[in-house]
Amino acid sequence: MNRPGNLENHTLAVVVENKAGVLARVADLFARRGYNIVSLLVAPMDDERFSRITIVVSVESAPLDQIVKQLFKLVNVVEIMEMIPEASVERELIVANVKVPTERRDEFTAIIERAHGRILHDGDGHMMVSLAGEPAEVDAIEADLKAFDIFDLQRTGRVAMRIVGAEAPVTKV
Amino acid sequence: MTAPERLNGGQALIKSLEMENVEVVFGYPGGAILPVYDPIIDAKLRHVLVRHEQGAGHMAEGYAHATGKPGVCMVTSGPAATNVVTPLADAMLDSVPMVCITGQVALAAIGTDAFQECDTTGITRSITKHNFLVTRAEDIPRVIRTAFHIATTGRPGPVLVDIPKDIVDANNPAAYFDWYWPEIEDLELPGYQPNVDPDPTAIADAVELMLAAERPVLYVGGGVLKARGAEVLLELAELTNIPVVTTLMARGAFPDSHELCLGMPGMHGNYTAITAIQQSDLLIAMGSRFDDRVTGKVGAFAPGAKVIHVDIDPAEQGKVRMPDVPIVGDCRLAMELMVEELKAKGAPESLADSSAWRQQVSGWQEKYPLTYEQSAPGELLKPQYVLERLRDLSPEDTIVASGVGQHQMWASQYWTFDHPYTWINSGGLGTMGFSIPAAIGAKAGMMDRTVWSVDGDGNFQMTAQELVTAAVEKIPIKVALMNNAYLGMVRQWQSLFYEERLSEVYLSHDMPDYVKWAEAMGCVAFRVEDPDEVDAVIQKANEINDRPVVIEFRCHSEENVYPMVPAGGSNDAVIVDPTQQPTLDAERAAKEASQ
Numbered sequence: 001m002n003r004p005g006n007l008e009n010h011t012l013a014v015v016v017e018n019k020a021g022v023l024a025r026v027a028d029l030f031a032r033r034g035y036n037i038v039s040l041l042v043a044p045m046d047d048e049r050f051s052r053i054t055i056v057v058s059v060e061s062a063p064l065d066q067i068v069k070q071l072f073k074l075v076n077v078v079e080i081m082e083m084i085p086e087a088s089v090e091r092e093l094i095v096a097n098v099k100v101p102t103e104r105r106d107e108f109t110a111i112i113e114r115a116h117g118r119i120l121h122d123g124d125g126h127m128m129v130s131l132a133g134e135p136a137e138v139d140a141i142e143a144d145l146k147a148f149d150i151f152d153l154q155r156t157g158r159v160a161m162r163i164v165g166a167e168a169p170v171t172k173v
Numbered sequence: 174m175t176a177p178e179r180l181n182g183g184q185a186l187i188k189s190l191e192m193e194n195v196e197v198v199f200g201y202p203g204g205a206i207l208p209v210y211d212p213i214i215d216a217k218l219r220h221v222l223v224r225h226e227q228g229a230g231h232m233a234e235g236y237a238h239a240t241g242k243p244g245v246c247m248v249t250s251g252p253a254a255t256n257v258v259t260p261l262a263d264a265m266l267d268s269v270p271m272v273c274i275t276g277q278v279a280l281a282a283i284g285t286d287a288f289q290e291c292d293t294t295g296i297t298r299s300i301t302k303h304n305f306l307v308t309r310a311e312d313i314p315r316v317i318r319t320a321f322h323i324a325t326t327g328r329p330g331p332v333l334v335d336i337p338k339d340i341v342d343a344n345n346p347a348a349y350f351d352w353y354w355p356e357i358e359d360l361e362l363p364g365y366q367p368n369v370d371p372d373p374t375a376i377a378d379a380v381e382l383m384l385a386a387e388r389p390v391l392y393v394g395g396g397v398l399k400a401r402g403a404e405v406l407l408e409l410a411e412l413t414n415i416p417v418v419t420t421l422m423a424r425g426a427f428p429d430s431h432e433l434c435l436g437m438p439g440m441h442g443n444y445t446a447i448t449a450i451q452q453s454d455l456l457i458a459m460g461s462r463f464d465d466r467v468t469g470k471v472g473a474f475a476p477g478a479k480v481i482h483v484d485i486d487p488a489e490q491g492k493v494r495m496p497d498v499p500i501v502g503d504c505r506l507a508m509e510l511m512v513e514e515l516k517a518k519g520a521p522e523s524l525a526d527s528s529a530w531r532q533q534v535s536g537w538q539e540k541y542p543l544t545y546e547q548s549a550p551g552e553l554l555k556p557q558y559v560l561e562r563l564r565d566l567s568p569e570d571t572i573v574a575s576g577v578g579q580h581q582m583w584a585s586q587y588w589t590f591d592h593p594y595t596w597i598n599s600g601g602l603g604t605m606g607f608s609i610p611a612a613i614g615a616k617a618g619m620m621d622r623t624v625w626s627v628d629g630d631g632n633f634q635m636t637a638q639e640l641v642t643a644a645v646e647k648i649p650i651k652v653a654l655m656n657n658a659y660l661g662m663v664r665q666w667q668s669l670f671y672e673e674r675l676s677e678v679y680l681s682h683d684m685p686d687y688v689k690w691a692e693a694m695g696c697v698a699f700r701v702e703d704p705d706e707v708d709a710v711i712q713k714a715n716e717i718n719d720r721p722v723v724i725e726f727r728c729h730s731e732e733n734v735y736p737m738v739p740a741g742g743s744n745d746a747v748i749v750d751p752t753q754q755p756t757l758d759a760e761r762a763a764k765e766a767s768q
Contacts, residue, residue, distance in 0.1 A: 032299045077364045
């Protein structure tokens with residue numbers, strides 16, 4: 001996953017019209033032109049005419065500039081912002097269900113508390129936990145959880161938001 | 174105020190097409206589109222009944238190429254929609270404005286694997302500029318208006334509108350609504366604002382480079398034709414004395430007989446066009462997209478040139494070659510601003526001296542012109558000869574639509590295109606079978622012009638059925654069928670790059686009997702085998718104006734297209750005609766020795 005300083009991945013916030021098939025158009029474009037999606041997250045915005053897609057793209061396959069320009073050509077794409085690390089905040093959520101033997105419960109809960117995670121469910125020898133944080137924090141907790149027997153684990157992919165007042169390139173509208 | 178007109182979706186669709194000033198629709202009816210074919214009976218527009226949906230798509234393209242207006246085709250769902258996939262992809266790659274209407278199964282049946290159902294918008298997503306699945310009858314006028322707006326503005330392209338059967342059904346009460354016709358400003362397109370106005374600063378930067386260039390070349394592509402920019406191109410070239418190459422998509426954008434015209438560059442371009450680009454110090458790419466067939470090996474393309482790239486599509490800037498001056502906008506507007514700025518900066522007097530360059534270029538033209546050897550007595554025809562005669566015996570403003578392959582390259586090379594919109598071909602997708610339907614579409618839009626389809630025998634067998642359409646609909650095109658008994662271009666590659674191991678390329682001269690076939694389809698047909706008969710038969714064909722004509726020219730099978738840049742090779746390694754190659758080899762050896 002992307003860490004600060006990893007120059008090969010970029011985060012784009014893409015505002016699209018909230019219409020049927022728009023996500024398919026975006027996904028198709030990436031597939032058709034051989035661009036790699038690292039993570040993708042989509043939900044309607046406060047103005048429900050629009051959705052915001054946060055895409056982490058790998059620029060190993062094509063320059064970011066070309067990916068952005070091709071995305072722009074989609075009629076339903078309204079705005080694209082690159083979320084550069086110095087001018088934005090990124091957050092990601094991880095939810096995991098982990099088998100925790102009785103003798104390791106204290107060790108496990110200490111890890112979750114230290115990371116400011118939450119225990120969502122506890123029973124039948126399993127603990128379901130969540131943590132929302134910077135991608136690096138999520139990476140760290142994921143690594144810690146791997147010391148246990150993971151039953152199920154899901155990361156959401158990242159959302160990103162610009163810091164007001166920070167300079168960031170906006171590429172459309 | 175009068176009460177609004179109450180229309181059903183089918184009536185509204187036809188009325189919307191009329192509001193868009195559509196004169197002709199190329200189409201084919203079927204189950205899901207049936208309700209729309211009823212109001213067509215009373216419509217003002219002309220419907221041309223094709224014999225295969227692929228034909229409808231290429232006719233719409235040919236119409237658009239010739240007239241500059243969007244071509245329209247209409248077909249039913251399922252297999253009909255999949256049959257227009259090829260023309261849509263073709264129109265996408267060659268930026269042809271086109272609106273394709275497809276029938277779809279009723280809304281409630283979508284997703285149930287109903288009879289003749291397919292995911293038309295899904296299938297065509299990457300080969301259309303945009304597509305729509307309409308779900309309410311009252312959306313039809315707005316969607317049709319939007320489709321034409323998107324197809325014809327910015328970088329033109331195909332737009333598909335998929336219409337479920339029930340929303341156009343006269344028996345469905347829910348398909349009726351109060352007619353309206355939206356203004357362009359009222360269309361809901363928050364993400365679509367093509368930028369047509371070039372940045373004046375970039376124009377000024379470009380003009381600086383043009384003033385200083387000693388070996389400039391204008392590398393003109395199809396974008397100039399799409400922008401209706403041929404006139405200002407002539408003005409720009411004459412003001413600056415910059416030589417012009419016209420790509421396969423731009424033949425006719427600059428007159429071939431003009432002394433500044435170097436003809437076509439690229440894989441089968443002529444030596445001078447290719448070499449002038451290679452040795453230029455400034456390449457002005459005008460509505461061209463650095464296609465691999467033009468650049469050859471990209472890293473070795475025009476290595477010493479600074480690049481000005483004018484294109485209305487921002488994504489073309491830097492896609493293949495990073496320009497020194499990118500200019501996003503309409504080519505015509507950009508050239509107008511360039512002319513203005515050049516004059517303001519004292520052109521032509523203030524231009525750097527490029528007379529040595531033009532001298533060098535004309536030296537190449539003299540040394541390495543296009544050439545071929547006339548057939549020996551008893552041999553079949555040389556296709557180049559046939560094309561030269563066809564060119565000289567047909568009206569100067571004849572429209573030529575070609576298929577794909579050797580005959581296409583020879584037609585582009587040997588025709589003299591002195592007018593824009595007289596050359597129609599499938600450049601990007603390279604669609605065999607394009608010629609006959611495209612010629613029909615062009616003729617339908619330009620009934621007073623002579624339209625010649627230059628076709629190959631392989632191509633002809635893919636779409637010849639549309640000659641029935643031409644005969645029945647009285648769209649009298651003429652077909653020059655260059656029958657060399659082979660898939661000639663593939664044979665050429667196998668000869669040159671696969672040690673002459675010919676694999677699955679032989680078609681035969683006389684199977685099928687093209688004359689009988691053409692006659693059976695309602696055409697007048699001739700067969701010519703002897704160079705001495707060529708003129709008389711062409712003249713006869715040019716005099717027939719009430720029916721389509723097919724001339725089968727029996728051509729030599731072994732002829733190769735030269736010059737040729739092997740795929741992926743550097744343009745510096747262009748191979749010229751075998752009679753010229755020794756001179757070129759000697760020149761290259763001498764140059765190497767002197768370095």
